[in-house]
Structures are given as structure tokens and as C-alpha cells.
């Protein structure tokens with residue numbers, strides 16, 4: 001199957017002033033599009049796996065019968081596509097609180113604020129490019145961690161619940177090197193809690 005860039009549920013300027021229009025536009029039409037294009041290339045080269053779900057391919061990445069160069073390309077670009085698709089979905093100009101998730105977060109982390117503190121420090125301490133995640137593992141337990149590059153939680157079979165992109169391309173135009181200010185602003189457009 002051929003993948004394509006998902007439509008956003010909101011306009012590029014909808015997350016202003018927290019995430020600026022230009023960043024949204026470039027991030028979606030250039031960065032995300034590049035992951036989609038490269039994902040399609042690697043799947044065209046490996047048609048025997050192209051019908052499998054991306055989540056399945058990532059969880060089983062090390063045992064797929066493909067060459068090592070393609071394995072890395074698939075990990076990076078299937079990850080890049082899934083990660084960004086999910087990132088657009090967890091944001092919105094207006095909160096749409098997920099009460100069930102919020103209750104679960106309170107149970108697991110003590111309070112929403114304690115969760116935010118942990119998630120923020122996890123996102124801050126990711127050296128270089130990557131992501132911070134709230135995930136559900138296969139024992140139904142919530143946890144917070146970060147991943148480098150475009151590594152997806154599906155690589156270890158975890159289900160993403162919340163994510164933030166901390167690659168510089170996600171914030172450099174507006175926030176330059178101030179990742180802390182970007183994360184602080186991003187909480188306003190995370191729709192779920």
C-alpha cells in the first residue's frame with residue numbers, strides 16, 4: 001500500500017501563538033512528507049512486507065527478511081510517519097479532555113501536574129533529536145520515556161497515548177534553542193489533558 005500525508009484536523013495557524021503557522025506548515029508539508037516518501041520507497045523495494053500494518057512491521061523489525069539498509073530506512077520512516085501522524089492528532093486548538101485517560105494518569109502518577117513534570121523533564125533530557133511519550137505497555141501499565149530519532153514505541157510493542165516531537169525542526173523557528181519554552185507552550189495545545 002502507498003502511504004500519503006494525512007490531512008490535519010485544523011489549519012496551520014490554529015495552534016497559534018503556541019505553535020507558529022510557518023513551523024506547522026513546514027513540519028507537515030516538508031518533514032512529514034519526506035518520511036512518507038521514503039517509507040513508500042522502502043516498501044516498493046520490499047513488496048512482500050508492504051501489505052503489513054506499520055505497527056506490526058516496527059514491532060517485528062529485527063526479524064523481517066529485508067536487507068540491513070532497508071531495515072534502518074523502514075524503522076526511521078515508518079516511525080517518522082506514525083509518530084508525526086499521532087503528534088498531529090494529540091494537538092488541537094481547543095481542549096478535548098479525555099477523562100478516562102486523565103483519571104488513569106492521576107492513578108499512575110499521583111496528579112496531572114506530577115505527570116506533566118515527569119513528561120517535561122523526560123522531553124528536556126532527550127539529548128539531540130527525538131520524542132517523549134506516554135505509552136501503555138502490554139501489561140496495561142502506563143509509562144513515560146523518550147526515544148531517539150524517529151524510534152517508535154511500537155518497536156517494543158507499546159501503544160502511544162501522548163507524544164511530543166523534540167526535534168529542533170518542531171520548534172526552532174519560534175523558540176530557537178529554548179526547548180523548555182516550546183514544551184511549556186505545547187501543553188496548551190495538547191488536547192487530551
Ligand code: MN3
Nearest residue numbers: 031165167170
Ligand atoms: Mn518532526
